[in-house]
Amino acid sequence: MKKTQLAVLAKMKNTPSLQKSKLGRVVTIACISVGLGLSLCANAYHEDSSTQQAGDETPMSTAPPLTTLINYQQNAPFMYSSGLPDASHLSLLKEKGLTHVIDLIPGDRASEILTTSELGLDYFNVPVDWEGPTLANFLNYAAFMQNVDVNKDKVLTHCKLNWRGAAFTYLYRINVLGENEQTAKKDLMAIWHPNPTWYAFMNEVITHYNGVNGKQVAMSFEAASESQ
Template sequence: METTPTLATLTNFQENGPFMYSSGLPNAAHFSLLKEKGVTHVIDLIPGDRSSEILTTSELGLDYFNVPVDWEGPTLANFLNYAAFMQSVEVSEDKVLTHCKLNWRGAAFTYLYRINVLGENEQNAKKDLMAIWHPNPTWYAFMNDVITHYNALNNRQVAMSFNAALPESD
């Protein structure tokens, strides 16, 4: 027996603010539900052939943008590309879904955007991040690079209030 998709069935779905959502990989039914919730823009952080999602979002009239983030090597350029797109969004009218496969990349990117661009309290943004995952050393280093970049740009001293997750041993 198949259940009707809801946003609760969308992997690691979060409302990160009035205009920001993040999640794991949505299916076509989830995209329809998100559109009903007011989502107008989709940022996909998954690399590779995304033609199926491009078609699905296009058919629904959603603005689609792909930032292909390599899981083993996220870069400052990836985040700056993401941030540039986010800043084109009319936050009083539009809503954005940032997604990847499990919302690990998405949670990291929304956390970084919230603390570096929106100026939100790091502790508040951290709660959403940690509800999804605890960044490993690779992602922690990437996130630190992004924060260092924005600290220099904005003459601020934002810092992560957590350490990298310890690598799992075999």
Template sequence: MTTFTSVRNLNRHVLEHMRITNPVKTIYSLLKMVVSTNLGVNVMGKKLEDIFNYLQISDLIATSGQPTESQIAAIKEAGYQVLINLAPLEKFETTLPNEAAFVESLGMEYVHIPVIWNKPTLEDFDRFAQVMQANSDRPVFVHCAGNFRVSAFMYLYRRIYQNIDEEEAQKDLHKLWVPDDTWQRLMKEVMGNG
């Protein structure tokens, strides 16, 4: 599949199935990410704030969509010690095929928890929560393809493990999107309301 075709199909999926808070910005950033990854032309920038759907959660936690290699280097330079990837490796053309080796070559710990977009499970969240708890005193950077899986998991983690009130946790979640029915079901199940 060509880059153009995959972006067009992803854009169609985004517009048909997701309520993204700022769809124009999201699609524009996604297009820049695809160009950077596939053509080797850095149009994304190298600062943390330039990473697709970057969101600083706390002093120890930040999240985003798929970073480029130069952005992963910036993540390391910013002091993050653990990088968690929730995206399946083969899902998008923006995926870095050697991400684990690259992250580890920088001296960071790499954890991959492949969460299937339309089939997130309680087990996926439990594994994520275990990794977050084991690293609660270390700077952790969490990403997936677009920061949608991550934002839903982070909402749940903050509510359950950090006792953040619903309004504050939801504010960060809704900066990026309003979860669809699949993700709402998982969130209710995890919170004990499903």
């Protein structure tokens, strides 16, 4: 009986249907293996590419913000003042609408003249001696300011630390624009407290404009002591 069963089983194994079924399983397993292999290769390639792209990325350089511009202020909708700007600061200000630059630093200003020219900014130099500012200096400054269209232009007044600039913008605001002295003084004092030399100069400018305008504008502070 057992011999008969074994013979039947052997015969069944040799039948075409069983061979075909076995072959089908082999093909299926092979396909799955190939599919898994291709999937793993694709994932490995994707990860490698992503890693390479991430490694190739370099941080974009950014220009220094205006917070790095020494003693930068906006004194009026069309007026800025600051210490010495570099090309990147001027470029950022141009994006904000800057059209004119008034430089109060004496000496060789060729570098800034070139920079403002390249940026398409209107440049003007009023060389103010730190130890001896004059009424003529301010009148020269005010004459150029008259070229500024307050409705569409913007002007930067600057020196090295915005000490000259703060004094000039303060004087222009109270004498020409007619702003409240207390309001203008806040911006001035945020930068520096004028010493006796500059206080005397500022008083001379105010006296001149009071005579021209028939007003009684006055500074609401005294000069800083020499020790300050």
